[in-house]
Amino acid sequence: xxxxxxxxxxxxxxxxxxxxxxxxxxxxxxxxxxxxxxxxxxxxxxxxxxxxxxxxxxxxxxxxxxxxxxxxxxxxxxxxxxxxxxxxxxxxxxxxxxxxxxxxxxxxxxxxxxxxxxxxxxxxxxxxxxxxxxxxxxxxxxxxxxxxxxxxxxxxxxxxxxxxxxxxxxxxxxxxxxxxxxxxxxxxxxxxxxxxxxxxxxxxxxxxxxxxxxxxxxxxxxxxxxxxxxxxxxxxxxxxxxxxxxxxxxxxxxxxxxxxxxxxxxxxxxxxxxxxxxxxxxxxxxxxxxxxxxxxxxxxxxxxxxxxxxxxxxxxxxxxxxxxxxxxxxxxxxxxxxxxxxxxxxxxxxx
Numbered sequence: 001x002x003x004x005x006x007x008x009x010x011x012x013x014x015x016x017x018x019x020x021x022x023x024x025x026x027x028x029x030x031x032x033x034x035x036x037x038x039x040x041x042x043x044x045x046x047x048x049x050x051x052x053x054x055x056x057x058x059x060x061x062x063x064x065x066x067x068x069x070x071x072x073x074x075x076x077x078x079x080x081x082x083x084x085x086x087x088x089x090x091x092x093x094x095x096x097x098x099x100x101x102x103x104x105x106x107x108x109x110x111x112x113x114x115x116x117x118x119x120x121x122x123x124x125x126x127x128x129x130x131x132x133x134x135x136x137x138x139x140x141x142x143x144x145x146x147x148x149x150x151x152x153x154x155x156x157x158x159x160x161x162x163x164x165x166x167x168x169x170x171x172x173x174x175x176x177x178x179x180x181x182x183x184x185x186x187x188x189x190x191x192x193x194x195x196x197x198x199x200x201x202x203x204x205x206x207x208x209x210x211x212x213x214x215x216x217x218x219x220x221x222x223x224x225x226x227x228x229x230x231x232x233x234x235x236x237x238x239x240x241x242x243x244x245x246x247x248x249x250x251x252x253x254x255x256x257x258x259x260x261x262x263x264x265x266x267x268x269x270x271x272x273x274x275x276x277x278x279x280x281x282x283x284x285x286x287x288x289x290x291x292x293x294x295x296x297x298x299x300x301x302x303x304x305x306x307x308x309x310x311x312x313x314x315x316x317x318x319x320x321x322x323x324x325x326x327x328x329x330x331x332x333x334x335x336x337x338x339x340x341x342x343x344x345x346x347x348x349x350x351x
Contacts, residue, residue: 009315010111010120010291011045012104014053017125020097022089026261026298027139032125038304039123044311044319049117051107055099056147060106063150064143064177066134073098073141084136094126098141101126105148105293112291113156113246119279119314121251122293123307129171129250129295130196138169138196144293145248146177149184152246159183162244164235164278165190166227166271167252167295168262170199170215174250180209185242187235189227191255191262192217201342214238216342220263223332224270227255231277233339237348239281246289247282249275253297253306257328261298265328268302272309272321279313290314301325 013036021029039045061070076082077095084090101124108120128145130138145163152158163178163186165171170190175198178184190199192215205213216230239247253271255264275292282290292310297303302325309321343350 005316007119007314007316008117009048009311010051010108010117011048011123011311012051012053012107013123014100014104016093016100017097019093020091020126022091025089027126030300031297031303032123034300035123035304035307038308039311042308044308044315044317047315047317048311049111051111053100054103054107055096056103056106060147060151061102061142063154064133064146069134073136088136088139088141090141094141098126100124101128102142102144102147105144105291106151109148109152109291112289113152113158118288119282119290120292121311121314122291124294127252127295128293129165129167129174130169131173132176140173143173143177145250146174148291149248153183158245160242160244162239162242162247163187163250164247165250165252166255166274167250168255168259168264169195169252169296171250172196172198175203175213178209179205179213180207182208182212185212185214185238185244187214187238189216189218189230191220191264194262201345204345211346214342214346216338218264218335218338219333221265221330221333222335223257223265223328224267224273226332226335227266227270228273228277229335230339231274234342234346234348235277236281238346239285243285245286246291247278247286249278249290249292250295251292251310252295253303256297256299256302256306258299258302258325259297261296265330265332267327268305268309268323268325269321271306272313275310275313
């Protein structure tokens with residue numbers, strides 16, 4: 001769609017984030033290291049705008065997190081680490097890594113919203129979309145995207161923000177942070193029922209934010225066609241109605257058919273197609289202003305290729321999309337009735 005255009009894509013990566021790691025845990029340093037190795041071998045990094053890695057300022061963090069939790073997280077890391085819950089670890093480097101993950105996305109956000117770049121991608125961890133205002137969970141310590149959204153509004157004067165999340169797990173933390181806020185439209189596609197147990201179709205926000213939370217709770221075995229249909233039939237008309245000033249993408253790649261932590265059937269090419277859909281919306285509605293950040297993705301062979309191809313789409317790389325793993329070998333689940341129900345619930349007229 002954008003191949004041959006001159007696109008500037010901001011990119012951030014900090015090797016310090018490799019120090020936040022725990023042996024045997026799915027969310028470990030190899031996720032970033034493998035991606036970085038492939039990006040270097042491909043040569044795409046030479047065509048991207050590398051932006052500064054810097055820690056997020058505390059006031060940006062406490063715009064979405066309670067100060068008591070922020071203090072507790074910092075103290076836990078200073079003591080050498082511990083467990084927030086059974087899934088979510090902290091080591092000595094975790095506080096600084098979490099600040100750099102959130103701050104890296106802020107650097108990308110600044111580059112995009114200042115016009116220095118057309119769009120951007122933050123190759124950071126720990127991930128963020130499960131982190132709640134008062135506590136981390138689900139491998140996540142700080143709500144990276146939520147922090148960036150509030151930063152965009154406070155620092156850059158952005159009014160309306162669209163958050164798109166295609167991680168296979170529901171972004172419950174991001175949803176909670178904007179539950180009653182009509183200035184942020186949150187769109188989630190995810191496997192359901194599945195961790196963290198939230199994200200039902202009828203979770204639509206409350207008060208002034210009612211209708212600004214949109215969940216597409218997929219059954220298992222939904223693949224490229226079902227995901228793309230959700231974007232075209234539900235996301236596109238909602239975004240056109242909402243008219244965002246900027247878009248943030250929670251780019252979790254664990255809905256791939258080879259990922260060990262879930263049961264959906266997206267391919268690398270299917271993920272690239274979703275990035276194209278979001279990029280097209282940004283081009284149509286908000287001068288291309290799109291900032292993406294890494295969330296999940298736990299197959300160490302697949303994840304680097306998902307990231308590489310996302311960057312190729314964002315930067316209009318002439319190499320185009322390459323999928324060494326191909327489509328899922330089994331038949332996809334039909335989601336036509338689910339998408340029709342979502343359209344009825346959110347007042348979207350069928351074409």
